[in-house]
Amino acid sequence: GLGLSFKKEENFGEWYSEVVVNGEMIEYYDISGCYILRPWSMSIWEIMQAFFDAEIKKMKIKNCYFPLFVSSSVLEKEKDHIEGFAPEVAWVTKSGKSDLEIPIAIRPTSETVMYPYFSKWIRGHRDLPLKLNQWCNVVRWEFSNPTPFIRSREFLWQEGHTAFATKAEADEEVLQILELYRRIYEEFLAIPVVKGRKSEMEKFAGGLYTTSVEAFIPNTGRGIQGATSHCLGQNFAKMFEINFENEKGEKGMVWQNSWAYSTRTIGVMVMVHGDDKGLVLPPKVASVQVIVVPVPYKDANTQGIFDACTETVDTLCKAGIRAEADFRDNYSPGWKYSHWEMKGVPLRIEIGPKDLANNQVRAVRRDNAAKEDISRVNLVEQVKRILDDIHQSLFDAAKQKRDACIQVVKTWDEFKEALSQRKMILAPWCDEEEVEQDVKERTRGEMGAAKSLCTPFDQPELPEGTKCFASGKPAKKWTYWGRSY
Numbered sequence: 001g002l003g004l005s006f007k008k009e010e011n012f013g014e015w016y017s018e019v020v021v022n023g024e025m026i027e028y029y030d031i032s033g034c035y036i037l038r039p040w041s042m043s044i045w046e047i048m049q050a051f052f053d054a055e056i057k058k059m060k061i062k063n064c065y066f067p068l069f070v071s072s073s074v075l076e077k078e079k080d081h082i083e084g085f086a087p088e089v090a091w092v093t094k095s096g097k098s099d100l101e102i103p104i105a106i107r108p109t110s111e112t113v114m115y116p117y118f119s120k121w122i123r124g125h126r127d128l129p130l131k132l133n134q135w136c137n138v139v140r141w142e143f144s145n146p147t148p149f150i151r152s153r154e155f156l157w158q159e160g161h162t163a164f165a166t167k168a169e170a171d172e173e174v175l176q177i178l179e180l181y182r183r184i185y186e187e188f189l190a191i192p193v194v195k196g197r198k199s200e201m202e203k204f205a206g207g208l209y210t211t212s213v214e215a216f217i218p219n220t221g222r223g224i225q226g227a228t229s230h231c232l233g234q235n236f237a238k239m240f241e242i243n244f245e246n247e248k249g250e251k252g253m254v255w256q257n258s259w260a261y262s263t264r265t266i267g268v269m270v271m272v273h274g275d276d277k278g279l280v281l282p283p284k285v286a287s288v289q290v291i292v293v294p295v296p297y298k299d300a301n302t303q304g305i306f307d308a309c310t311e312t313v314d315t316l317c318k319a320g321i322r323a324e325a326d327f328r329d330n331y332s333p334g335w336k337y338s339h340w341e342m343k344g345v346p347l348r349i350e351i352g353p354k355d356l357a358n359n360q361v362r363a364v365r366r367d368n369a370a371k372e373d374i375s376r377v378n379l380v381e382q383v384k385r386i387l388d389d390i391h392q393s394l395f396d397a398a399k400q401k402r403d404a405c406i407q408v409v410k411t412w413d414e415f416k417e418a419l420s421q422r423k424m425i426l427a428p429w430c431d432e433e434e435v436e437q438d439v440k441e442r443t444r445g446e447m448g449a450a451k452s453l454c455t456p457f458d459q460p461e462l463p464e465g466t467k468c469f470a471s472g473k474p475a476k477k478w479t480y481w482g483r484s485y
């Protein structure tokens with residue numbers, strides 16, 4: 001039948017795979033770890049892209065496009081940033097029947113593709129700042145369990161790559177971009193995130209420091225990195241000789257950033273808001289925000305009902321609301337209700353004989369199934385109010401659930417207990433890397449080890465003498481820990 005065969009609370013993994021397919025977001029592909037993005041998910045990507053692209057254009061960041069292919073000499077230029085990742089690099093070794101002289105890598109990220117040209121283009125301080133972004137796909141041949149949107153061998157992202165004369169400029173941009181990522185999650189996807197800094201162990205090894213927005217999936221009790229904004233320092237400038245002559249004629253290396261968010265955002269949204277009836281789309285990213293369904297009654301004025309539906313769609317569209325009508329005559333209203341609920345359309349409008357007679361429509365919310373009769377007189381402002389309220393209540397519900405998963409701990413025993421309860425753990429930490437390594441080893445198990453998620457910028461008070469939860473040494477900061485994707 002139409003319904004899902006798995007329940008979110010009982011079989012989360014199967015529920016997720018089924019809901020992205022039944023919601024017509026994803027089609028499974030015959031190569032493992034690769035998925036077809038159908039229009040229902042591509043439209044979500046496009047809406048977020050439109051926002052982010054407009055925002056970075058305000059920051060004078062320009063779009064470009066670099067080749068998909070990377071020569072091995074250049075890719076392996078940076079040993080330590082690539083060493084951990086080497087197994088994930090996909091290589092082209094043949095064309096037709098013949099082997100390539102030298103294998104060519106498919107970009108897993110574009111630092112090594114772009115930075116030899118940054119070196120060529122940046123000569124003097126007038127060439128700075130250089131601020132580029134590209135919207136593209138990247139390939140990482142991962143082996144851990146592939147999951148649509150969350151972990152795939154090819155995904156879409158934007159990657160920003162910027163170069164500045166001073167560290168101060170780089171530091172500022174890192175945070176400006178991170179704020180845009182927070183807005184993507186909280187203002188578009190209605191998902192609460194924590195802004196913070198990654199530990200030395202978890203940061204991008206090729207950079208100076210990494211900031212991120214961290215989300216949490218209550219059903220699996222795992223944190224998930226939502227997006228990252230790295231300050232690369234002068235590490236890549238040194239490697240690729242990206243230097244410039246400043247005003248005083250002195251030679252200096254540039255300060256660089258790189259930052260990305262990807263189609264993983266869509267998977268997080270499905271996991272957080274979806275329910276046993278299917279997808280639940282936050283209105284801001286729904287390609288159809290309102291679906292109008294005619295409810296004809298045997299001898300009632302069917303044409304009048306259809307006309308009212310058409311007029312309702314036109315009125316809403318003229319007001320900038322993304323509305324459509326489902327006039328298909330081979331499906332019943334009840335079938336249509338289930339279908340559009342599965343696809344997560346935020347608001348349904350039903351128009352039957354009674355509604356027609358009373359010059360009203362019956363509005364039904366997807367998030368809480370609340371029904372409301374609305375006069376067609378002030379339809380637009382009522383629908384706008386309801387859509388805004390749906391966004392707010394989705395965010396509030398997700399935040400309440402995420403906050404309920406947060407556990408503050410002071411000792412190792414409390415930490416272990418919270419981890420067994422699948423919590424997102426806030427603990428005082430001595431900030432020593434070998435202690436972090438020790439936490440990973442001591443929590444290794446079939447559920448996966450705990451790792452540090454981020455050190456939140458918003459630090460709670462740390463009383464003098466507070467001990468590190470894992471080492472007993474003097475704590476230096478509060479850090480979030482947990483299992484993660």
Ligand SMILES: O=C1CCCN[C@@H]1CCCn1cnc2ccccc2c1=O
Pocket residue numbers: 081082085086088089108109110111140158159160204228230258259260
């Ligand atoms: O996050 C970002 C933001 C966008 C630009 N790249 C940085 C860092 C990417 C880190 N990374 C991640 N997976 C990889 C996989 C294979 C080879 C290299 C890499 C690699 O460098």
